[in-house]
């Protein structure tokens with residue numbers, strides 16, 4: 001996608017030059033109501049910490065085509081839900097040396113996991129910043145005596161989809177002060193760092209150029225409230241860190257690994273840019 005951008009050009013100029021573009025195209029004006037029941041806030045005044053950067057925050061949903069948007073609006077059309085169903089079976093199945101299931105300790109997922117996704121990533125009891133995936137694996141290894149799931153494994157993605165759905169319609173609720181603050185600051189620094197041969201930062205695309213087209217892609221603000229998402233192009237679920245890997249690769253840079261502390265910090269910062277929006281995961285993307 002970025003092959004037409006020239007490494008020698010300044011980032012913003014490079015973007016403009018690379019655009020075979022229809023000019024600026026606003027996010028659509030549309031209401032996201034899932035299953036005629038759950039209303040999702042997709043536009044909001046930007047959080048105080050974004051002053052001077054963004055006035056309004058928009059969900060990625062508003063930048064997608066009608067057909068793709070429609071798939072997020074009805075669970076029967078949302079391809080994520082088949083995988084959430086699979087996770088519900090796993091939720092109730094005892095495993096590991098302790099022969100325990102998630103349900104044994106957390107009860108029904110609808111209650112046990114309500115609001116959990118909205119607060120991720122967050123500081124754990126030991127004072128470390130953890131993503132949802134870390135919490136799931138901590139329970140598997142330390143509480144069930146089962147094997148950890150790989151970050152981007154199907155089992156992990158299915159479970160994070162099923163857990164995220166329990167926060168739909170709830171506002172992004174990450175904590176960015178106290179013990180989280182240093183992580184948040186590191187994430188912010190990464191967000192504004194130019195990566196790769198193209199020397200592009202996250203902000204060059206998602207803050208300076210959202211609404212513009214980069215070849216066929218209508219650039220959004222790169223919000224994470226819709227994650228995990230089902231990508232039609234990949235015919236599969238994409239985790240937040242997987243998306244970060246893809247974006248950094250597009251700048252032709254070496255990237256961090258999914259599950260790295262760098263990406264957990266970046267995840268916190270990016271989540272905080274979505275404060276005011278509601279969780280809509282699991283969304284659908286082209």
Ligand code: HEC
Pocket residue numbers: 091100101102103104105106116132135136139140143144159163
């Ligand atoms: C033996 C009991 C036990 C089992 C089995 C268990 N958990 Fe947990 N889990 C806990 C406890 C205790 C905590 C920490 C206290 C809390 O916040 O609920 C926790 C925390 C979590 C959290 C973080 C919640 C938060 O708000 O911070 C997630 C997510 C989670 N578990 C998912 C799972 C999943 C998925 C499974 C099954 C694969 C599972 N757990 C199995 C006991 C268990």
Ligand code: HEC
Pocket residue numbers: 002059060061063191200201202203204205206214217218219220221222223224226229243244247248250251266270285
């Ligand atoms: C060269 C431009 C470019 C850069 C640099 C870039 N991205 Fe992206 N990103 C895209 C495109 C294109 C998409 C897909 C369309 C969209 O949602 O913007 C995307 C999508 C995303 C999404 C998914 C949004 C959604 O709602 O589906 C997230 C999250 C994201 N980017 C985060 C980042 C982060 C964090 C960085 C910096 C590490 C970054 N991006 C750097 C181009 C870029």
